[in-house]
Amino acid sequence: PPTIRLVDYQQPAFWIEKVNLKFALHPTATKVTSEITFHANADRGDGPHDLRLDGRDLKLIHASIDGRDLADDEVLCDAEGLSVPADLVPQEGFTWRCTVEINPEGNTALEGLYMSNGMYCTQCEAQGFRKITYYLDRPDVMARFNVKIEGEAPVLLSNGNKINHGSWQDPWPKPAYLFALVAGELEVVEDQFTTRSGRDVVLQIFVRKGDEDKCDYAMDALKRSMRWDEEHYGREYDLDLFMIVAVDDFNMGAMENKGLNIFNSRLVLATPETATDANYKAIEAVIAHEYFHNWTGNRITCRDWFQLCLKEGLTVFRDQKFSGDMRSHSVQRIEDVLTLRARQFPEDAGPLSHPVRPEEYIEINNFYTATVYEKGAEVIGMLKRLVGDETYRAACDLYFERHDGQACTIEDWIRVFEDVSGQDLTQFKLWYQQNGTPVVSVDEDFSQGTYRLTLRQDADASGHRIDKAAQVIPVMTGFLDTDGSEPLPEQCLILDAAEKTFVFEGLTAKPVVSLLRGFSAPVILDHTMDSDQRMFLFKHDSDTFNKWEAGRGIALDLLCDMARGQLVKGANFADALRTIALDGALDPNFRALMLTLPSEDAIAVHMGHLGAVPDPEAIHRARHDLKKTIAKQLASDLPELFAAMRVRGPYSPDADAAGRRALRLAALGLLSLLDDCAAAQDLYWGADNMTEQFAALSILISAGKGADAIDAFYKQWKDEGLVLDKWFAIQAGTTPPEAALDVVRALGEHGDFNWKNPNRFRSLIGGFATAPASFHRADGRGYEFVADWLIKLDALNPQTTARMCGVFGTWKRYDKKRQTLISTQLRRIQKTPTLSKDTGEIIGKLLA
Ligand code: DPP
Ligand code: ZN
Numbered sequence: 001p002p003t004i005r006l007v008d009y010q011q012p013a014f015w016i017e018k019v020n021l022k023f024a025l026h027p028t029a030t031k032v033t034s035e036i037t038f039h040a041n042a043d044r045g046d047g048p049h050d051l052r053l054d055g056r057d058l059k060l061i062h063a064s065i066d067g068r069d070l071a072d073d074e075v076l077c078d079a080e081g082l083s084v085p086a087d088l089v090p091q092e093g094f095t096w097r098c099t100v101e102i103n104p105e106g107n108t109a110l111e112g113l114y115m116s117n118g119m120y121c122t123q124c125e126a127q128g129f130r131k132i133t134y135y136l137d138r139p140d141v142m143a144r145f146n147v148k149i150e151g152e153a154p155v156l157l158s159n160g161n162k163i164n165h166g167s168w169q170d171p172w173p174k175p176a177y178l179f180a181l182v183a184g185e186l187e188v189v190e191d192q193f194t195t196r197s198g199r200d201v202v203l204q205i206f207v208r209k210g211d212e213d214k215c216d217y218a219m220d221a222l223k224r225s226m227r228w229d230e231e232h233y234g235r236e237y238d239l240d241l242f243m244i245v246a247v248d249d250f251n252m253g254a255m256e257n258k259g260l261n262i263f264n265s266r267l268v269l270a271t272p273e274t275a276t277d278a279n280y281k282a283i284e285a286v287i288a289h290e291y292f293h294n295w296t297g298n299r300i301t302c303r304d305w306f307q308l309c310l311k312e313g314l315t316v317f318r319d320q321k322f323s324g325d326m327r328s329h330s331v332q333r334i335e336d337v338l339t340l341r342a343r344q345f346p347e348d349a350g351p352l353s354h355p356v357r358p359e360e361y362i363e364i365n366n367f368y369t370a371t372v373y374e375k376g377a378e379v380i381g382m383l384k385r386l387v388g389d390e391t392y393r394a395a396c397d398l399y400f401e402r403h404d405g406q407a408c409t410i411e412d413w414i415r416v417f418e419d420v421s422g423q424d425l426t427q428f429k430l431w432y433q434q435n436g437t438p439v440v441s442v443d444e445d446f447s448q449g450t451y452r453l454t455l456r457q458d459a460d461a462s463g464h465r466i467d468k469a470a471q472v473i474p475v476m477t478g479f480l481d482t483d484g485s486e487p488l489p490e491q492c493l494i495l496d497a498a499e500k501t502f503v504f505e506g507l508t509a510k511p512v513v514s515l516l517r518g519f520s521a522p523v524i525l526d527h528t529m530d531s532d533q534r535m536f537l538f539k540h541d542s543d544t545f546n547k548w549e550a551g552r553g554i555a556l557d558l559l560c561d562m563a564r565g566q567l568v569k570g571a572n573f574a575d576a577l578r579t580i581a582l583d584g585a586l587d588p589n590f591r592a593l594m595l596t597l598p599s600e601d602a603i604a605v606h607m608g609h610l611g612a613v614p615d616p617e618a619i620h621r622a623r624h625d626l627k628k629t630i631a632k633q634l635a636s637d638l639p640e641l642f643a644a645m646r647v648r649g650p651y652s653p654d655a656d657a658a659g660r661r662a663l664r665l666a667a668l669g670l671l672s673l674l675d676d677c678a679a680a681q682d683l684y685w686g687a688d689n690m691t692e693q694f695a696a697l698s699i700l701i702s703a704g705k706g707a708d709a710i711d712a713f714y715k716q717w718k719d720e721g722l723v724l725d726k727w728f729a730i731q732a733g734t735t736p737p738e739a740a741l742d743v744v745r746a747l748g749e750h751g752d753f754n755w756k757n758p759n760r761f762r763s764l765i766g767g768f769a770t771a772p773a774s775f776h777r778a779d780g781r782g783y784e785f786v787a788d789w790l791i792k793l794d795a796l797n798p799q800t801t802a803r804m805c806g807v808f809g810t811w812k813r814y815d816k817k818r819q820t821l822i823s824t825q826l827r828r829i830q831k832t833p834t835l836s837k838d839t840g841e842i843i844g845k846l847l848a
Pocket of ligand 2: 289293311312
C-alpha cells in the first residue's frame with residue numbers, strides 16, 4: 001500500500017457545491033443515489049482533468065454526467081475508486097449522478113454504513129464515506145448535504161434540520177467525514193437549551209428501548225458543555241436541533257458528526273447501579289469533547305488528515321479545561337498527566353513514535369493516537385501559557401473569525417497567535433514537527449546569595465531526539481525555603497535553547513527548587529534529588545501537582561529498588577503518605593490519587609530510565625509488597641478512613657461524592673491486605689452502586705477470593721451489555737498473573753464473549769494485554785493468546801485490531817528472551833495472508 005505524504009498535498013481539480021443523497025435502506029442491499037454538483041477549482045493546475053472519485057466496496061449500478069448516462073467503458077473502476085476520462089468531464093462544472101449498492105449487514109469493519117443490533121448507523125471519519133458512495137472523500141472538500149432516507153424504521157436521522165420524516169437538510173457546508181445517518185427502532189429522550197443569543201435548541205438522545213432512564217447524566221453534561229463553550233470561547237450552537245445516538249458496536253469513543261453525534265453507548269448510558277464514577281466522568285468529558293468539535297473541527301475543519309491535531313489536540317485541551325472547571329483543576333491535571341505518561345510517552349519512545357503532526361502515513365486510522373490527541377492538547381496548553389490567557393482568547397477569537405467555514409492547517413492556527421501576540425512562533429512550531437519526548441536536565445549552584453539554575457534539553461534514552469533542534473519549553477518554577485515559605489515568586493522559565501542558565505540574586509540560602517509545576521511541558525524532567533529533598537517537596541510544595549509528583553517519585557524509586565531485589569524500607573514514605581491520607585484539609589480525591597501507587601507499567605518505564613531491564617513479575621510483586629508496607633503503617637487508620645468517607649444519601653456522580661468514594665475505596669484496597677478481604681466482601685455484597693460494587697469485585701479478584709462474587713455479578717448483570725463488559729475486563733485485568741491466562745482462555749469460550757463487538761473484545765483481550773505481569777508471562781503464551789485473537793479479528797475489523805496491536809509497542813524494553821517470543825508472534829501476525837493495511841502498517845513499524 002502507498003505511503004501518503006504531507007508534502008504531496010494538492011487541492012482537488014473540482015470542488016463540490018451541493019450533494020443530494022437518497023438512501024433506500026436494506027440490510028444487505030442498500031441503494032445510495034447521489035447527485036453531486038461539481039465546479040472547477042480556479043487554483044488547479046493545467047488541465048484537462050479527469051474526474052477521480054474515491055470509493056471502496058461499492059457496486060456501481062448507474063452513473064451519469066449532466067444527465068447523460070455513462071457507458072461501462074466510460075467509467076474506470078478500481079479498488080480505490082473510479083475515474084472518468086477528462087474528455088467526458090465538462091471542465092467548468094457538471095452534475096454527477098450515480099447509484100451504488102452497499103451491504104450494511106456485511107460491513108463488519110464498522111466503517112461506512114453498517115448495522116448494530118438491527119439499527120443502521122455510520123462512521124465516516126476518517127475515510128468511511130467512500131464506502132457509502134463515490135465522492136471526493138477528503139476534508140478540504142466542504143459541501144452542503146441534503147439527505148432523503150427511505151426505510152421502514154420509525155426513526156430516520158441525518159445531519160442538520162429535519163424537513164420531514166426521513167428528509168434532512170444541513171445548511172452548513174461540511175466535509176464528508178462529518179456525514180451521518182441513523183435508522184432504527186429507537187426511543188428518544190428530549191430536553192432543550194436556549195443559547196445566549198436566544199436560539200432555542202432541541203436536544204435529543206436516541207437509545208434502544210429500555211435505556212431511556214440512562215441518559216440523564218449525558219443530557220446534563222451536554223447542557224453544561226453548551227453553556228461552557230459560550231462562556232469560555234464565545235461559541236454558540238448553530239442549528240435548532242442537536243442529536244446524540246448511542247450505538248453498541250463502535251470502533252471509537254464517539255463521533256462529532258454535524259448535529260448528529262454518534263456515541264459508543266458506554267459513553268452515554270449510566271445509572272448509579274450500572275456505571276462507575278469513572279464512567280460518569282468519561283461521559284461528561286466525551287459529551288463535551290464531541291460537542292466542542294462543533295466549532296473546533298466542524299465549522300473549522302482540517303485541510304488534510306495530517307492536520308488532525310488541529311481539531312483533536314485543541315478539542316482535548318478544551319474538554320480537559322471543561323472537566324477541570326466542573327470538578328477540580330488539580331486532580332484533573334494529575335489525571336491528564338497520568339494518561340499522557342501511560343499512553344503517549346511510551347508511544348513516543350517506541351517504534352510507533354511520530355510528530356503531533358505526522359508527515360506520512362499508510363492508513364490514517366492508525367493516527368488517532370495519544371500523540372495527536374494528548375500531546376496535541378499539551379502543545380495548546382504550552383501555547384496558552386506562553387502568550388497568556390487574554391492573548392490566547394483573542395487569538396482563538398481571531399481563529400474563529402478568520403477561518404470559519406474553512407479547512408485549515410497548523411500554519412493557520414499558529415499564524416493567528418503570531419498576529420495577535422506579535423511573537424514569532426517559528427521555534428514553538430517544532431512541537432508539531434519533531435517527535436520524541438524532550439528530556440530536561442538540571443544543574444544547580446548557590447554561592448554568596450546567588451542561585452544559578454541551569455536547564456538543558458536533550459535526546460531521550462531511545463535516541464529519538466538526536467539531531468533535533470531545541471524546542472521552546474516553558475518550565476514553571478517555584479522556590480522553597482527550609483521552612484516551606486517561598487522567597488521568590490513562582491516564575492515561568494523559558495528554556496528555548498539547548499542550555500540556559502537562570503540567575504536569582506538576593507537569597508539567604510539555597511532554595512529547594514520545584515520545577516515544572518503543573519507539568520507545564522510534556523517533557524521528562526531529569527532532576528536528581530536526594531530523598532530528603534523529594535520528601536521535603538512532598539510535604540511542603542504548594543503546587544499540588546508537584547506535591548503529588550514528589551510522592552510519586554519517591555514511590556517509583558522504592559518500587560524500582562524493590563523490583564531489583566533490594567531490601568528497602570518504605571516506612572518514611574508510608575508515614576508521609578499517612579499524614580496526607582488523613583489530612584482533612586486536602587481534597588479526598590487528591591488524597592486517593594496519592595494513595596494509588598504507580599502502575600506496573602509506570603514502574604517499568606522508570607526502570608528503563610534508570611537503565612534497568614524491567615521484570616514484569618518482579619514489578620508486580622514489588623508493587624504488592626509496597627502496598628502492604630503502606631497498609632501496615634496505616635493499619636489503625638484504615639477502618640476509620642473507610643467508614644468516614646462513606647457517602648450517605650442517594651448516589652450522586654458529582655466530584656465531591658466521587659472523591660470521597662475514591663478515597664474510601666483506596667483505603668479499602670489497603671485494608672484488604674490486612675483483614676483477609678473481610679471489609680471488601682461486606683462491601684461487595686452490600687453495595688448499592690456500581691462504583692463500590694465494582695471496586696470491591698476488583699479487590700476480591702486480585703486477592704484470588706472472587707469466585708462467588710464473579711458468579712453473582714454475572715447472574716445479576718448478564719442482560720446489561722455494558723456491565724458485562726466490565727465483568728470480562730476485570731477478570732482479564734486483575735486475576736493474579738499465574739491464573740490469568742487460564743481465566744481469559746475460558747472467558748474466550750464464554751457464550752457472552754461476542755468478540756465481534758469492539759467493546760467486548762477490548763474488555764477481554766485488551767484487559768489481559770494491559771496487565772503486564774499476565775501478558776508478559778515468561779513462557780510467551782500470553783503473547784500467543786493475544787496474537788491469535790488479533791489475527792482472528794483483523795479479518796473482520798482492521799481498525800480495532802490495528803489499535804490493539806499497540807499493546808506490543810513497548811516490546812523492546814523487555815529482556816532478550818521476551819523480545820524473541822514477541823517478535824515471533826509479530827511475524828506470525830505479519831504473515832497472515834489477508835492482513836489488513838491497518839494492521840500491516842502497525843506491525844511493520846513494530847518490527848522495523
Ligand atoms: N473525531 C473523533 C473524536 O475524537 C474520533 N473519530 O472525537
Ligand atoms: Zn475528537
